[in-house]
Amino acid sequence: MRELRIAAVGDVHLDESLRGSYRKRLHDIEERADVLLLAGDLTRHGTLEEGQVVADEFHDLPIPVVAVLGNHDHHSDHPAEIAAMLRDAGIAVLHDDAIVLDIHGVRLGVVGGKGFGGGYAGKCASDFGEPEIKAFVGHTKRIADRWRVALKELDADRRIVLSHYSPVKDTLAGEPLEIYPFLGSYLLAEAVDAEGADLIVHGHAHAGTEKGVTPGGIRVRNVALPVLGHAYGIYCL
Amino acid sequence: MEAPQYVAARVQRALAEDERTNELGILVDIRGGQLFLRGRVAGAEHRALIANVAGEAAPGLTVRNEITVLDVRDPCEEEKL
Numbered sequence: 001m002r003e004l005r006i007a008a009v010g011d012v013h014l015d016e017s018l019r020g021s022y023r024k025r026l027h028d029i030e031e032r033a034d035v036l037l038l039a040g041d042l043t044r045h046g047t048l049e050e051g052q053v054v055a056d057e058f059h060d061l062p063i064p065v066v067a068v069l070g071n072h073d074h075h076s077d078h079p080a081e082i083a084a085m086l087r088d089a090g091i092a093v094l095h096d097d098a099i100v101l102d103i104h105g106v107r108l109g110v111v112g113g114k115g116f117g118g119g120y121a122g123k124c125a126s127d128f129g130e131p132e133i134k135a136f137v138g139h140t141k142r143i144a145d146r147w148r149v150a151l152k153e154l155d156a157d158r159r160i161v162l163s164h165y166s167p168v169k170d171t172l173a174g175e176p177l178e179i180y181p182f183l184g185s186y187l188l189a190e191a192v193d194a195e196g197a198d199l200i201v202h203g204h205a206h207a208g209t210e211k212g213v214t215p216g217g218i219r220v221r222n223v224a225l226p227v228l229g230h231a232y233g234i235y236c237l
Numbered sequence: 238m239e240a241p242q243y244v245a246a247r248v249q250r251a252l253a254e255d256e257r258t259n260e261l262g263i264l265v266d267i268r269g270g271q272l273f274l275r276g277r278v279a280g281a282e283h284r285a286l287i288a289n290v291a292g293e294a295a296p297g298l299t300v301r302n303e304i305t306v307l308d309v310r311d312p313c314e315e316e317k318l
């Protein structure tokens with residue numbers, strides 16, 4: 001079975017001042033990659049105007065584009081409208097569900113969504129106490145449960161999980177320890193380790209590092225643009 | 238005199254919550270009457286706005302804008318997993 005080349009980037013934070021800046025980086029992407037994954041925080045403030053800039057930058061590429069939204073894309077309370085704009089531009093947007101792409105006869109399954117925080121095993125918030133804490137942790141638990149189901153039902157040759165928040169600490173190295181609980185949760189990794197995947201891609205941690213691995217041995221890549229320093233990373237599976 | 242830690246926290250909160258910036262990833266440090274801003278952002282306009290918002294939130298301090306504008310390079314290598 002042929003190798004797939006996965007291009008991925010997150011945290012591009014586009015606004016009107018950056019219009020056109022990304023598009024020019026993508027002109028030969030079909031020669032370098034088979035699919036492009038966008039790991040959230042595509043906008044700065046989550047406005048509809050910025051959503052349109054993102055749609056215009058990534059529309060109609062010669063390879064499939066799959067995206068998830070990030071926390072910034074939620075800031076103006078229009079995540080559904082931004083997702084619809086991206087879908088209208090031909091970009092698949094995952095919301096704790098899956099898509100299977102046929103790439104030259106290889107079925108690539110991508111499961112994912114925004115993800116959320118809570119912290120990492122042994123040093124995390126628990127579903128206990130005040131309703132506000134329960135709501136915070138419960139949000140992550142529900143997301144992890146949906147990913148687990150989506151992975152279990154996925155029928156594909158290669159499996160990738162696309163997230164905004166990080167499932168592991170490894171790729172946060174460089175960030176202040178105090179904010180780890182707001183950068184991701186081990187519940188995400190636990191769900192993926194239970195069902196298996198070939199790669200997890202995330203963003204969100206601008207001061208983090210690119211490479212990590214889950215406790216179960218699945219490779220993790222932080223593709224936040226400030227971490228990569230390149231228009232996108234390319235991973236071959 | 239207000240403790241520098243509280244001023245830094247106020248600046249960090251302003252950078253996150255001010256709609257001109259909505260920036261979460263900038264390190265704010267106060268040393269000797271100066272306010273240092275460090276991190277990486279995508280554009281020069283955003284870099285300047287961050288300094289403006291920080292300065293407004295901490296009047297009387299000299300803002301040292303040490304933020305770098307990200308120079309996005311073309312992808313040049315692929316990793317085989």
